[in-house]
Amino acid sequence: MNWFVLCVKAQQEKKVADILTKMQVEVYCPMLKETKVWSDRQKVVETPLFKSYVFVKLEEKYRGIVFGAPGVIRYLFYLGKPALVRDEEIWDIKKWMAGDSKDLNALSQLIPGSEIVIQNGVLKDHKGIVYWINKNNVSFFLKEMGVSAQVKLRDVV
Missing domain, CATH: 3.30.70.940 (NusG, N-terminal domain)
Incomplete structure (x- = not known):
């Protein structure tokens, strides 16, 4: 079949x-x-x-x-x-x-202020603090680099 x-x-x-x-x-x-x-x-x-x-x-x-x-x-x-x-x-x-x-x-389960770990992509294994969330993306602040970034939700734990 x-x-x-x-x-x-x-x-x-x-x-x-x-x-x-x-x-x-x-x-x-x-x-x-x-x-x-x-x-x-x-x-x-x-x-x-x-x-x-x-x-x-x-x-x-x-x-x-x-x-x-x-x-x-x-x-x-x-x-x-x-x-x-x-x-x-x-x-x-x-x-x-x-x-x-x-x-x-x-x-x-993600809320602004929570800590995330990136699982895939260029920023893999970096930690950040969530400050904004929408349907498909998460924006966060990388303390170790001092920059803001945005990734697809599937790349975040």
Whole structure:
């Protein structure tokens, strides 16, 4: 069995994945949790990692079954054939997604004034004091160098 890429209608990824799962098709639709902020409230919403795409694993002869789900447009093609995704690539996405949620947990524990240690990049193993945090980045002050720096959240412990 192979992983194929389905093109689906905009903002229908999760719905299509749910319907295909009920049809007993193996589906993978990686979702990111994001905090949306309005003037009066905040809400955590799930958005697809790949907009308008869903991965399905099935045998070549059963490819047509997916068109029974509303919202499915077509398969993604590459060089005139349906695009195939290797199992290793799906596992890599799943591992990356699991690590991304760890980043979000780390962000929730960071507060201005806390000490961090950089794990990756040019500033690896340097310590700093957090003074500003946003969705993906952490700004901090490096005491030993006397400078401010900003790194991606995933590079911080």
